[in-house]
Structure formats: structure tokens, C-alpha cells
Amino acid sequence: MIPGSNLLKTALSLIAPQSIIYYKANGRALNNIGQDVTTYDTALVVRGSFQPVPRRLYQSYGLDFQKSYFTFYASVDVIDLQRDVSADQIAFKGARYQCESANDWFAMDGWTGVLCALITSPNLDIDRPIYGFDENNSSNGNFNYNNGDFK
Numbered sequence: 001m002i003p004g005s006n007l008l009k010t011a012l013s014l015i016a017p018q019s020i021i022y023y024k025a026n027g028r029a030l031n032n033i034g035q036d037v038t039t040y041d042t043a044l045v046v047r048g049s050f051q052p053v054p055r056r057l058y059q060s061y062g063l064d065f066q067k068s069y070f071t072f073y074a075s076v077d078v079i080d081l082q083r084d085v086s087a088d089q090i091a092f093k094g095a096r097y098q099c100e101s102a103n104d105w106f107a108m109d110g111w112t113g114v115l116c117a118l119i120t121s122p123n124l125d126i127d128r129p130i131y132g133f134d135e136n137n138s139s140n141g142n143f144n145y146n147n148g149d150f151k
Helices: 007-012 055-061
Strands: 018-023 025-030 036-040 044-052 069-074 089-092 095-105 111-118
Touching: 018 069, 069 089, 069 095
Parallel strands: none
Antiparallel strands: 018 044, 018 089, 025 036, 044 069, 069 111, 089 095, 095 111
């Protein structure tokens, strides 16, 4: 348990790692209707451990019971939700997740554990944009009070 020993690397030698698709947020841009929309770098495949958060811990962690949470451990410097900062996203088994809160051991030990919330169901196309509005009404079929279509 020495800093720099990469505890995650040791753990992944004992349990089977999983592959996820990692979308690193690279900033925000204004769309045609003046809203900030997060843009993401090209997707990368990252190996790590993707674990569900037990529901019995939701209350003690202050989590919303209406959401599904998972923790992803990987040797990637993940950006979580912060004031004026867009978070990274991941995809696993066809569903997309928002990276909400990271336990950052990256600088010391080379890995991060990040709390992720489910934001799309597995039956949706994960390569479509997740947030923002399209300036062309009804381009994706999801109307949003006639202010453009929610993506």
C-alpha cells in the first residue's frame, strides 16, 4: 500500500478488467440558439473495473434514488462535474454515463475511481450527442416545447 504502487493494476490482475468507451470533454461551444453544448474528443477504449453502487449506500452517499449509479476504476485522468466544467462521459454495454464525482488518485498512484450516473438507456444510439438543442425543429423526433429538439 505504498503510493505509486498502482493498487488498481494489482486489483485488475486478480479480477477481469472490462472495456468501456471513454469520451473526454474538450470544452463547450455555443450552438445556433445560444446554448453552451459540451463537445467531446474522439472516443477511446479504456480497460478498468465497472461496478454498480449498491442501492443500500445511496442514502449515505446522498445519491438520487431515481438514478442508477456505477463506479468505474481506470488508469485514466477522468474529469468529473465541477463548476463551469463539463464532465467526461463513458459508454458501457450500450448505455451512456455521466462522470459525476472522481476519487482522484491519478497524480499519486496512476488511477481514478469515478462515480457515474446512467444518462441513456442501452437501446439508444450511444454515438448521438447527449446534451444540447438542435436548431432544426423535429430533426430527431424528440420535441422540446417547440424550442428545438433535445439531443
